[in-house]
Amino acid sequence: MNTESLLSWLIGIAILLAFLIPYIRGMKKREARTRLRLAETQATGQDKPLMQHPILNQSVCIGCGICVASCPEGDVLGLINGKATIIHGSHCVGHGLCAENCPVGAIEIGLGDISHREDIPKLSENFESNISGIYIIGELSGLALIRNAIEHGIKAIDHIHQHIGNAGDCEFDVGIVGAGPAGLSAALHARELGLRYVVIDQDNPGGTILQYPRRKLTLVQPVRLPLFGELNKLEYTKEELLDIWQEVIEKHKINLRTHHKLLGVDKNNGCFILKTSGNDILVKKVILSLGRRGTPRKLGVPGEEMGKVMYKLMDAETYRDKKILVVGGGDSAIEAAIGLAGQPGNQVTISYRKPHFFRLKARNETNIERAINEKKLTVLFNSNVKEIRSDKVVLEQDGKCIELDNDFVFIFAGGELPFPLLNSIGIAFGKKIETRE
Numbered sequence: 001m002n003t004e005s006l007l008s009w010l011i012g013i014a015i016l017l018a019f020l021i022p023y024i025r026g027m028k029k030r031e032a033r034t035r036l037r038l039a040e041t042q043a044t045g046q047d048k049p050l051m052q053h054p055i056l057n058q059s060v061c062i063g064c065g066i067c068v069a070s071c072p073e074g075d076v077l078g079l080i081n082g083k084a085t086i087i088h089g090s091h092c093v094g095h096g097l098c099a100e101n102c103p104v105g106a107i108e109i110g111l112g113d114i115s116h117r118e119d120i121p122k123l124s125e126n127f128e129s130n131i132s133g134i135y136i137i138g139e140l141s142g143l144a145l146i147r148n149a150i151e152h153g154i155k156a157i158d159h160i161h162q163h164i165g166n167a168g169d170c171e172f173d174v175g176i177v178g179a180g181p182a183g184l185s186a187a188l189h190a191r192e193l194g195l196r197y198v199v200i201d202q203d204n205p206g207g208t209i210l211q212y213p214r215r216k217l218t219l220v221q222p223v224r225l226p227l228f229g230e231l232n233k234l235e236y237t238k239e240e241l242l243d244i245w246q247e248v249i250e251k252h253k254i255n256l257r258t259h260h261k262l263l264g265v266d267k268n269n270g271c272f273i274l275k276t277s278g279n280d281i282l283v284k285k286v287i288l289s290l291g292r293r294g295t296p297r298k299l300g301v302p303g304e305e306m307g308k309v310m311y312k313l314m315d316a317e318t319y320r321d322k323k324i325l326v327v328g329g330g331d332s333a334i335e336a337a338i339g340l341a342g343q344p345g346n347q348v349t350i351s352y353r354k355p356h357f358f359r360l361k362a363r364n365e366t367n368i369e370r371a372i373n374e375k376k377l378t379v380l381f382n383s384n385v386k387e388i389r390s391d392k393v394v395l396e397q398d399g400k401c402i403e404l405d406n407d408f409v410f411i412f413a414g415g416e417l418p419f420p421l422l423n424s425i426g427i428a429f430g431k432k433i434e435t436r437e
């Protein structure tokens with residue numbers, strides 16, 4: 001080899017390394033971040049998917065990362081050792097774009113083996129549970145997505161309509177619990193078919209959509225909403241969807257009882273008795289469309305019913321120059337407190353019943369330490385809320401009573417999942433249902 005060609009080789013290799021080294025370094029950094037995130041989600045059990053999710057064939061995966069980039073929910077998948085891996089499974093809502101976009105067909109969407117899962121009810125193809133006359137639809141059945149929820153509602157009502165017979169002394173043919181997309185679709189279809197129905201919800205109508213961040217873009221696969229027509233735009237904002245629900249509820253005078261929580265189901269004289277936080281309701285058939293996000297846990301202190309007390313933070317920017325108490329020490333409480341403390345004029349105090357925070361995401365741990373050191377907020381460890389008044393909160397810390405001026409209280413005390421309620425009703429779990437993607 002002469003000197004000229006050796007030089008060209010060396011220049012070629014140098015150019016290659018100039019691109020390759022930063023690329024490999026970047027890849028290693030990204031992988032280290034992904035491993036850290038996986039360790040965090042594993043520590044809190046959030047790595048496990050709750051509903052339909054990507055099932056990855058790692059021997060086929062070529063590690064191109066297209067699946068990671070195509071997930072609209074962000075951090076569900078990541079690359080570890082050059083292979084797609086589930087990192088934050090509980091954030092998966094089953095869009096399936098990862099499977100659609102995978103160039104080598106290494107991803108399927110499904111529920112996997114559910115034979116040992118105690119959170120997927122055993123259902124017939126019409127969504128009837130092991131208790132004849134009680135149906136379970138929507139996300140509670142194990143399948144997420146708005147289109148699935150709407151279709152479940154229609155299918156369950158069709159089955160009830162065909163088998164209703166004589167409703168006897170029951171007040172309603174069907175009692176629908178939960179007014180998210182599944183329950184609302186069932187109520188609309190029941191109205192369409194002339195069934196006597198009632199729909200109750202512990203909150204306002206809308207279900208999980210109410211909890212989405214402001215203006216969140218929601219992907220909806222085309223589906224017919226009874227008494228409304230096709231939802232055929234591929235993307236809606238949260239607000240557009242909630243406007244549609246409100247429009248159909250008002251136009252068709254849907255028999256909806258909000259702020260009625262289901263506490264239990266009994267049976268008497270051929271009717272189910274829906275035991276609610278309001279009155280008991282006698283129905284011939286029951287549809288449970290409770291979702292699986294649970295009910296925020298309350299503190300049970302005087303004054304908690306006031307409008308200034310909230311269990312979620314939708315938009316920190318709407319709070320300025322306010323005195324705010326955040327109750328709780330988990331990631332949601334810390335994220336809310338930091339968001340609120342970052343707005344002009346807010347005075348934020350965190351009340352946490354334990355002596356220190358633990359099991360926080362690494363990022364939240366760093367941020368809260370910084371916020372405390374920079375005196376952006378105050379933390380009262382070992383403290384409990386005793387009373388909420390219109391302009392104050394009363395706390396107890398180490399046996400001492402503390403009164404703080406207050407405009408708003410945000411409570412993040414975890415949630416009660418719907419499964420104990422299903423257990424008390426006698427619902428069986430853990431067998432494959434017919435799925436549709």
Ligand SMILES: Cc1cc2nc3c(=O)[nH]c(=O)nc-3n(C[C@H](O)[C@H](O)[C@H](O)COP(=O)(O)OP(=O)(O)OC[C@H]3O[C@@H](n4cnc5c(N)ncnc54)[C@H](O)[C@@H]3O)c2cc1C
Pocket residue numbers: 093137138139140143144145146147149177178179180181182183200201202203204205206207208209212217218219220221260261262263289290291292293294295418
């Ligand atoms: C962040 C996020 C983003 C998402 N994005 C999309 C998306 O882009 N596209 C999409 O198709 N899907 C998306 N989903 C999933 C979709 O929101 C759900 O699959 C869908 O809302 C499920 O509908 P549902 O009616 O089964 O349950 P939910 O919407 O959860 O409604 C359940 C209702 O039951 C009520 N309830 C619960 N317990 C009781 C009780 N004991 N008594 C009375 N009422 C009760 C609740 O208050 C609630 O109103 C997303 C989910 C999340 C969390």
